[in-house]
Amino acid sequence: MPEKIKFFIDGKECLAERGQTIYEAAKANGVYIPILCHFEGLKPVGSCRICSVRVNGRWMASCTQPVTEGMMVENQTPEVEEYRKAIIEMLFVEGNHFCPTCEKSGNCELQALAYRYQIMVPRFPYLFPRKDVEAFPTFLLDHNRCVQCRRCVRAIETKDGRKIFAMKNRSGQVRINVDRKLAAKMSEEEAQKAMEICPVGAILKKEVGFKVPIGKRKYDFKPIGSEIEEKSEGVKNE
Amino acid sequence: MARKITIEPVTRVEGHGKVTIHLDDQGRVAQARFHVVEFRGFERFVQGRPYWEIPVLVQRLCGICPVSHHLAGAKAMDVIVGVGPGKLTPTAEKMRRLMHYGQMLQSHALHFFHLASPDLLFGFDADPKVRNIIGVAKTHKDIAVKGVLLRKFGQEIIKATAGKKIHGTGAIPGGINKSLTPEERDYFLKSPAPFNVDTMIEWAQEAVQLFKKIHRENREVIDNFAHFPSNHLSLVRKDGALDFYHGVLRAVDAEGRKILNDVDYQDYLEYIGEEVRTYSYMKFPYLKKLGKEKGWYRVGPIARLNTCDFIPSPRAQKEFEEYKAYTGGKPNNMTLHSHWARLIEMLHAAEVIKDLLNDPDILGDKLVKKGRKKHEGVGLIEAPRGTLFHHYRINEDDQVTMANLIVSTTNNNQAYNEAVRLVAETFIAGKPEITEGLLNRVEVAIRAYDPCLSCATHALGQMPLEVELYNAEGQLIDRKRK
Numbered sequence: 001m002p003e004k005i006k007f008f009i010d011g012k013e014c015l016a017e018r019g020q021t022i023y024e025a026a027k028a029n030g031v032y033i034p035i036l037c038h039f040e041g042l043k044p045v046g047s048c049r050i051c052s053v054r055v056n057g058r059w060m061a062s063c064t065q066p067v068t069e070g071m072m073v074e075n076q077t078p079e080v081e082e083y084r085k086a087i088i089e090m091l092f093v094e095g096n097h098f099c100p101t102c103e104k105s106g107n108c109e110l111q112a113l114a115y116r117y118q119i120m121v122p123r124f125p126y127l128f129p130r131k132d133v134e135a136f137p138t139f140l141l142d143h144n145r146c147v148q149c150r151r152c153v154r155a156i157e158t159k160d161g162r163k164i165f166a167m168k169n170r171s172g173q174v175r176i177n178v179d180r181k182l183a184a185k186m187s188e189e190e191a192q193k194a195m196e197i198c199p200v201g202a203i204l205k206k207e208v209g210f211k212v213p214i215g216k217r218k219y220d221f222k223p224i225g226s227e228i229e230e231k232s233e234g235v236k237n238e
Numbered sequence: 239m240a241r242k243i244t245i246e247p248v249t250r251v252e253g254h255g256k257v258t259i260h261l262d263d264q265g266r267v268a269q270a271r272f273h274v275v276e277f278r279g280f281e282r283f284v285q286g287r288p289y290w291e292i293p294v295l296v297q298r299l300c301g302i303c304p305v306s307h308h309l310a311g312a313k314a315m316d317v318i319v320g321v322g323p324g325k326l327t328p329t330a331e332k333m334r335r336l337m338h339y340g341q342m343l344q345s346h347a348l349h350f351f352h353l354a355s356p357d358l359l360f361g362f363d364a365d366p367k368v369r370n371i372i373g374v375a376k377t378h379k380d381i382a383v384k385g386v387l388l389r390k391f392g393q394e395i396i397k398a399t400a401g402k403k404i405h406g407t408g409a410i411p412g413g414i415n416k417s418l419t420p421e422e423r424d425y426f427l428k429s430p431a432p433f434n435v436d437t438m439i440e441w442a443q444e445a446v447q448l449f450k451k452i453h454r455e456n457r458e459v460i461d462n463f464a465h466f467p468s469n470h471l472s473l474v475r476k477d478g479a480l481d482f483y484h485g486v487l488r489a490v491d492a493e494g495r496k497i498l499n500d501v502d503y504q505d506y507l508e509y510i511g512e513e514v515r516t517y518s519y520m521k522f523p524y525l526k527k528l529g530k531e532k533g534w535y536r537v538g539p540i541a542r543l544n545t546c547d548f549i550p551s552p553r554a555q556k557e558f559e560e561y562k563a564y565t566g567g568k569p570n571n572m573t574l575h576s577h578w579a580r581l582i583e584m585l586h587a588a589e590v591i592k593d594l595l596n597d598p599d600i601l602g603d604k605l606v607k608k609g610r611k612k613h614e615g616v617g618l619i620e621a622p623r624g625t626l627f628h629h630y631r632i633n634e635d636d637q638v639t640m641a642n643l644i645v646s647t648t649n650n651n652q653a654y655n656e657a658v659r660l661v662a663e664t665f666i667a668g669k670p671e672i673t674e675g676l677l678n679r680v681e682v683a684i685r686a687y688d689p690c691l692s693c694a695t696h697a698l699g700q701m702p703l704e705v706e707l708y709n710a711e712g713q714l715i716d717r718k719r720k
Contacts, residue, residue, distance in 0.1 A: 100405060101287075101295040133286055135635030140288055206636055207319075209290030211606070213408065213416040214401025 007071035022062035022073055023051055030232020032225035033075055034084060034113055036091075036199055037149035038063040048149055050087050050113065054080055085117045093124045096131060096144035097200070103209045104201030106217025110147060111200075112224035136183040138191035139205050146176055146202040155197045156190065158182055165194075176202075240268065243662075243672055245680055257680055258517075259662045267666055270659035272651070272684065273518045281641045289315055289632045293409050296628065296643070302348070304405050305341035305396055306621030306646075309334055309483070310628040312409035313617030317504070318632060320609020321412040323484055329602030330413035335483045336594045337399035337408055338619065339587045342482055343438070344392025345622035346539075346584040349688045350445060351385025354577055357685070358452050362678045381448070384441045388584070391426075391438050395591060398422045413606030420601060427595050435592045439553065442585040446557050449578050464573035464657040464683045467492030469525065469534065470541035471649065473620050474500070478547030480558075480586065482620040488545045489525060489535055494569050498525060503618040506627060512644065522651050523644055534652035537624025538687060539579035544569035551593070554586035573657050576686045621646045623688050647689040657683040 004015040009031050016025035021044065026033045037048035046061030053062045054074040062073075074080050091097075091110060099105045131143040152165040153176070164186065168177040186194070191205045214220065240263050246256030260269040280299055287295060293311040297304035312334070316322055326334070356369040359378060367373070375382035393403040398418060400406025408414055431437045453460050469492065473485035487506065489498035498509055513522040513530050524533030535541070543562075549555045561570070561578060570579070594600055617628040624646035631640040661683045665676045 100298055101291050103291065133288075133637065135637065140636070204288060206288070207290060207411075209288065210294055210407040210410045211415050214406060 005067055005069050007067050007069065007073065009073045009075050010077065016067040020067055022053060022055070022060070022065050022067055022071070025067045026062065026073075026075065027228050030228060031075060032228040033062050034116070034225060035063055036109055036113065036147065037151065039151050039155065039197060039199075042151065042154045045150060045154070048087065048091075048147070050084050052080065052083055052087075059083075081117070085119065086123075088113050088117055089119055089122060089124055091147050092119070093122060093126045094129070095147065096128065098144075102145065102201040103204055104145075104198075106214065106220050107212070108201060108219075109199035109224060112219040115219070116223045116225060134178065136178065136180070136186070138186050138188055139183075139194060139203055141176065141178060142202050142204060143175055144202075145200045147200055148174055148176070149199055151197045151199065152176065152194055152203060156194050158185070241265070243666075243676075245677060257658055257684075259658070259666065261666065265666070267659060267662045270655060270662045271517055272654035272658055281643055284630075284638050284641045286637050288636050289318055289630065289638055290411050290636075292630065292638065293411070294405075294407055296641075297405055299643075299645075301404055303341055303345045303622050305337055305400065306619055306626050307628070308400070308406070309338055309409055310617040310619045310621075310626045311630075312411065313484075313619060314615040314628045314630050315411035315617070317615030317617070318612050318630070319411045320611055321607045322609075322615075325607065325609065326413055327602070327604040327607060328599040329417050329604055330606065332594055332597055332599050333399050333414045333417055334409055336418075336591065336600065337396055338483050339590045339594070340392045340395025340399065342392070342587040342622055343442075343584055343591065344389045344396070346580050346587070347385055347388035347392065347445075349622070350449075350577060350581060350584070351382065351388070353688070354685060355381065355385070357678075357682050358449075358577065362682055363675060384444070387432060388438060388441055388445075391433065391435075392587075395426065398426075410606065412608050415605065417602055417605065418595075418600050423595050423600060426591070435588065435595060439585070439588045439592065442581070442588045443553060443557075446578070446581045446585055449581050453578065460574045461572055463679075464660045464686070465571055466573075466656050466660055467571050468536045468653060468656070469497060469528070470544040470569055471498065471525075471535040471537055472542040472545045472625055473503070473618060474542075474546045475550075476500070479550045480542060480546040480548070480554075480583075481550075482583075482587070484619070487618070487625075490545050490569055492569055492571055494544070494567075497527065503627075504616045506616060506618070506629070510627070510644070518651075520648050520651050521644070523649050524652075535649065536653045536687075537646055537649040538576065538622075539583050540570060540573075540576045541624060542620060543579045543582065549582070549586050551586050551589035553589055554582050557582045557585060573683060573686045576688075580688070623647055624649050647687075650687050650689065653687060654684055654689065657686070 005018060007014055007016060009026055009029070014025060014029040014031070023033050023035060023038065033053065034050050036050045038044045038051065044063040046064035049061060051062040052059050055065070055071055088110070092114065097110070099111050102108065105111060133143065134141040148167070150167065153163060153167060156164050158164065162182060164179050164182045166177050167174055169175055194203045195205045241261035243259035243261065244256055256273050258271050258273065259267060262268040280296060284292065284295055292315055293308050296311045297308040299307050316326065352371045355374055356371060359374060360369045371382065396406065397403045400408035401416070408416060426435050428434060469489055471487065471489040473481060474488045475481035475485045486500040487498055487503045487509065488496065488500050491497050501509060509526055511524050511526045513524060515522060522534065524530050525535060526533065543558065549558045561582060614631045619626050626646050627644035629642040630638055633639050658680055661679045662676070665679055
């Protein structure tokens with residue numbers, strides 16, 4: 001059995017398997033590091049930077065950075081938390097996120113992060129960009145809510161491995177592009193999978209709105225990340 | 239010298255409006271207008287949204303009776319998903335009714351106890367510092383407590399059915415997303431007094447008695463204040479019973495003759511027109527058959543009790559019989575009798591809530607149905623303030639392409655102008671200045687209809703009250719604000 005790597009998160013001694021990323025190792029040690037573009041089972045890309053930590057004084061994306069021996073990771077320090085909060089706030093003002101009427105409300109990771117980071121008032125000006133809603137046979141793509149995490153790009157493929165979602169344009173104009181021919185062949189189940197992989201309410205399977213009542217949604221009672229932290233608490237209590 | 243008087247804002251109503259009164263050279267009222275000065279544009283910005291978002295989206299018009307918009311939107315969407323009126327599962331239909339009657343209870347309690355009772359208990363000319371809900375709480379503590387708890391009970395019913403007290407998600411196209419658990423039901427049926435449905439029925443009955451007592455003591459004022467003939471419109475159940483959730487459209491004239499005979503509201507455009515006037519963002523609906531001048535009508539409690547034949551719950555029916563007997567069975571056209579009608583409705587709502595809670599269907603698990611999709615749907619409901627119309631069209635991609643909303647307050651638009659004109663004629667009578675008495679009475683007249691201006695223009699705001707006097711040349715010569 002390979003020897004475990006010792007490292008530290010906010011001074012807490014942790015152990016990691018060789019090759020584990022900081023995010024994976026933190027989770028295994030009961031420490032929550034927020035993620036948004038990353039989805040377990042997909043290859044991490046480190047694009048949203050919400051999982052940023054400081055390691056030996058340098059900023060790193062914990063979803064892509066492997067743990068090395070003796071690493072000193074700063075995770076829940078005021079500076080790191082403030083940095084993440086700013087990213088979440090920027091995501092909100094860059095799009096048109098109206099939680100009250102969104103099907104994903106209560107299940108939305110961006111909303112859950114905003115609650116966890118207690119974003120009460122916007123500090124950046126809203127950009128109110130003009131965005132559209134594209135319709136496909138089994139789903140709608142609401143660009144107002146898209147955070148360009150690329151989860152759909154990485155996760156949704158045809159049976160012969162062709163990508164249905166892709167990115168187009170650059171910088172502020174970047175947006176998800178859908179192969180209409182391939183999307184037309186997507187089944188209801190595949191549309192459901194696309195909706196579930198989307199961290200926000202950008203991909204909406206048709207005709208399923210609000211079937212899960214308030215009180216039964218993922219983050220209705222517990223903040224995002226608490227399942228990881230509770231596991232850690234449980235270990236301590238035992 | 240001709241003058242114009244402006245009252246802005248009108249207080250203790252929901253939203254922001256103002257009143258202008260134009261006087262002629264002899265100081266007589268030439269014209270009275272109720273302006274709604276907000277604009278919001280919901281009908282435009284729901285375009286492009288997927289249809290299943292509508293019930294949750296449009297309820298954001300209002301925080302006072304969002305359930306009405308939620309359910310009217312859902313009823314329109316039922317038609318779109320091919321599960322129109324009468325086709326919902328019993329559980330879905332009864333859960334929605336429970337939600338709606340809970341809302342009627344809370345909204346009527348809010349209006350009577352918080353907004354209107356200060357005028358009735360202290361008199362129109364009492365010091366405004368006392369004539370408010372805090373004043374009621376100080377001098378009539380039991381009444382204030384009952385008002386607060388009646389409202390809370392209704393709000394808790396909404397929470398149990400919609401998931402939240404304000405802006406829930408219960409109704410979805412073709413059904414509902416939850417039913418009650420036995421624990422939720424028993425909370426309302428079996429909690430220790432006072433927080434149970436039997437106590438709420440008793441208190442609602444007491445509120446009717448309270449109004450009748452105030453009426454006995456102030457009969458002349460209450461009967462004559464802004465008393466004017468009009469048409470009346472509402473939904474009624476097919477057999478003529480009072481029904482807040484569903485029915486056919488019926489209108490009667492001031493004498494009680496049917497002028498709209500129990501028609502299907504999917505065809506409302508054949509019967510109802512909307513006129514736009516330059517001075518207000520609120521439109522003026524009218525019965526097409528009678529034209530713009532004569533076709534205006536009232537909606538809300540007073541109209542509902544004028545159009546329905548009976549109330550299908552025993553205590554409210556008994557009160558209804560006494561109420562009808564007062565006008566010899568003819569329609570009641572007395573503005574301040576709205577309060578009486580509203581309280582009878584509140585009693586009815588409490589009785590229906592009890593019946594629904596005792597119905598086993600409320601615990602059922604068949605929640606949603608789906609039928610053959612259509613691209614257009616109309617949903618009507620009797621909101622606390624009156625008939626509410628929602629009309630939508632969608633495209634092949636399930637996105638809304640057209641929305642038309644005629645809300646309760648809009649339906650009463652001309653009634654406000656009439657009420658204000660009558661009050662102004664009585665209380666100005668050539669006086670050169672704006673008196674406190676005038677200000678108070680104009681507000682009392684408007685408040686009797688419980689307007690929700692944010693809904694009416696699909697807008698939001700606070701209401702200050704300002705009166706301005708204009709001479710014939712349009713110059714401002716006097717202004718009072720409170």
